[in-house]
Amino acid sequence: MPKKPFDPSSLQVFGNAAAGHDGVLSDDTGAVVVKPCTQAEITFYESVAADHPDLVPHLPTFMGQLSLSGDKSATEASESDFIQTATGALERLHGKKLETELHIVLENITHGFKRPNVLDLKLGAQLWDEHSKPEKRARLDEVSAATTSGSLGFRIAGMRTWKGDGAPEVEGDLKQYIEKIDADGYCVYNKMYGRKFSAQDVIEGFEAYVLPQTKSLAELERAREILAFFLGEVKDIQEVFEKKESRMYGASILLVYEGDIDEYAKTKKILRSAEPAEDEDEDLPQLAVVKMIDFAHTTWQPGQGPDENAIRGMRSSAKILKDLLDKTERDLADAEDA
Known part of the structure; x- marks a missing residue:
């Protein structure tokens, strides 16, 4: 703040x-x-x-x-x-x-990071609220049916990752999903990127977000720590909303972590040595953050029960994070034994 x-x-x-x-x-x-x-x-x-x-x-x-x-x-x-x-x-x-x-x-959720990597997960199979016009409902229903919004209750709505200096050029089919690679070395994926995945292969989108191609020991260790943190936070969010009577359409879970591996290591040392701050507003660097965002179409609905439309997406996201965490731990064990 x-x-x-x-x-x-x-x-x-x-x-x-x-x-x-x-x-x-x-x-x-x-x-x-x-x-x-x-x-x-x-x-x-x-x-x-x-x-x-x-x-x-x-x-x-x-x-x-x-x-x-x-x-x-x-x-x-x-x-x-x-x-x-x-x-x-x-x-x-x-x-x-x-x-x-x-x-x-x-x-600003990305404040406190040197190179924030950002993943936006849009929740819900139904993407429209009761005020939407019929043509909008039909269009969004088509999007949901053709993507993981319908099958899992969420889809990757946006992704921005730092590739660093000298990153390899994007090749093949992936090029059509890259909006730009900017001067700072960020790769920005367009909205169609998340729509290409099915329930069976969407984990590949999470892998592209968390796991760099090199997969060094340090990067695998970071991925394990980040995934464990993400999983815990998403489960906490799920547990809170299971106790609420709300309806959310178009809301997202935003995942952020430090994309610069050297900065990540530096930040870990700083946070380990930091004394409890007398000033609660003291600015410290961050390793990772998970927040819910986008509540333009959110209302409280007393008597209607929890919002299963959004909560289903939270559960699916948590399962994929757990599966990827397990895979990363196996890869890390293999790398340490090599």
């Missing part, structure tokens, strides 16, 4: 998203993201803070809302402990016309 007041006039385009809509912004510290939202998403985050403390650790920290005026001449901040009301031109936003003035301000 930022220690200094947030200045809305410093907003710039956010570049670490694995999936989602255009128009996501960040401030110059990189500690927050500001994204267009619905009032329903604001209401959901406010209700979590007020009535669902067990969910708070599994969501990005909610820091309030911003109204960006249509002519981008001013901004207002409200409902926040640290955001200050401010005015300032926002012409740096590449001239993009925002579809809504309402924006939510959240903790």
Whole structure:
């Protein structure tokens, strides 16, 4: 969380998203993201803070809302402990016309990583809510039926991995699923990448995310640690939502870990030697994070029971993470014996 007041006039385009809509912004510290939202998403985050403390650790920290005026001449901040009301031109936003003035301000989950690797898992077999038009329902039902959304209750919606300097060129069929390899060495996969998998081979998408091609001893050890952490966090999220009466459409689980193997090792040493911080807001590097995101179509539904549509995807994700963890442990044992 930022220690200094947030200045809305410093907003710039956010570049670490694995999936989602255009128009996501960040401030110059990189500690927050500001994204267009619905009032329903604001209401959901406010209700979590007020009535669902067990969910708070599994969501990005909610820091309030911003109204960006249509002519981008001013901004207002409200409902926040640290955001200050401010005015300032926002012409740096590449001239993009925002579809809504309402924006939510959240903790940037990728802040604290040098090279964050990001995987977005969209939950649910039903991807539309009751307000969707018939043509949208039909289109999303087709997507669900043709992908792991229908068979497993989730699909890979986006992926962004750091390949480093001198990474090999992408070849073969995979090229059609690469949106770009940017100047910083990140490989950004398009939305069709996750749609190519079936229930039988989707584990390959997780392998491409967690396991580099070289699979050195250090990388296998990192993969084992990361997968064990991811598995525990996803199970914790599942257990919490099994006690809730909600309906989520389009929500995701976001997985992040440090993609630079040398930075990962360095961060482990720092965290092992860190003393309990007197200041809870002390910035420390991170190894991995798992959070639930995207609640534009989420509501509480008292009396309706848990949201099995989303929970099924959590269970499937946890099973695949467990299977890959077991495989990685076997590979690591073989490598250590070699």
